[in-house]
Amino acid sequence: RRRPPPENGVDYAPFSAVMKDRASWLVGLLVLQSMSSFIIARNEALLESHLVIVQFLTMLVGAGGNAGNQASVRVIRGLAVGTLNGRTLKAFLWTEAKMAMFLSCILGVAGLLRAAVFRVPAAETTAITASLCMIVFSSIFIGSLLPLGMKSVGIDPAHSSTTIQVLMDILGVTLTVHVSSLILNTGVGDVITVFFGGVVGGNGGGSE
Secondary structure, eight states, X not given: XXXXXXXXXXXXXXXXXXXXXXXXXXXXXXXXXXXXXXXXHHTHHHHHHOHHHHHHHHHHHHHHHHHHHHHHHXXXXXXXXXXXXXXXXXXXXXXXXXXXXXXXXXXXXXXXXXXXXXXXXXXXXXXXHHHHHHHHHHHHHHHHHHHHHHHHTTOOGGGHHHHHHHHXXXXXHHHHHHHHHHHHTXXXXXXXXXXXXXXXXXXXXXXX
């Protein structure tokens, strides 16, 4: 049976069909999101040695999800109203690439200031700031391409707004533990600590 066209922006698809589509997608994302727990468990020793990273982890993955969702919504809206098409795609993606660079720097500075306010040790502050920059940049990049990729394979691009949150949860945790390990488990962290005298902005210690 043919579905009636949307009227005044309302889609009169059968309730059961919509529920099945949304529920299956959300359950799949719920299962996928479990990967972040495995990543944290595998890096338990690192996180226990630097608990301040754990305290900032919510901020890091949240920033990635928010930035990625912003980019995703822009693409979805462009596809819906017709302003994003083959003619405008290249310029749009170039704009988003520039946006990713600028926003990653801006949020990186904001994260640095937040860590400094809470007197986070210099090495951990560097790890948090570097992680935040990488997470935001990658989230905008992925958020811009995900709806386009979904559309190309016949998946509703609207699903990208929820998918990007889960993807950045996983990727955010992954980037944070790898960047933190690179800085804190090598001589880089010692050099940073000596240079800044232990804590960015002065001496002392603390946490968020």
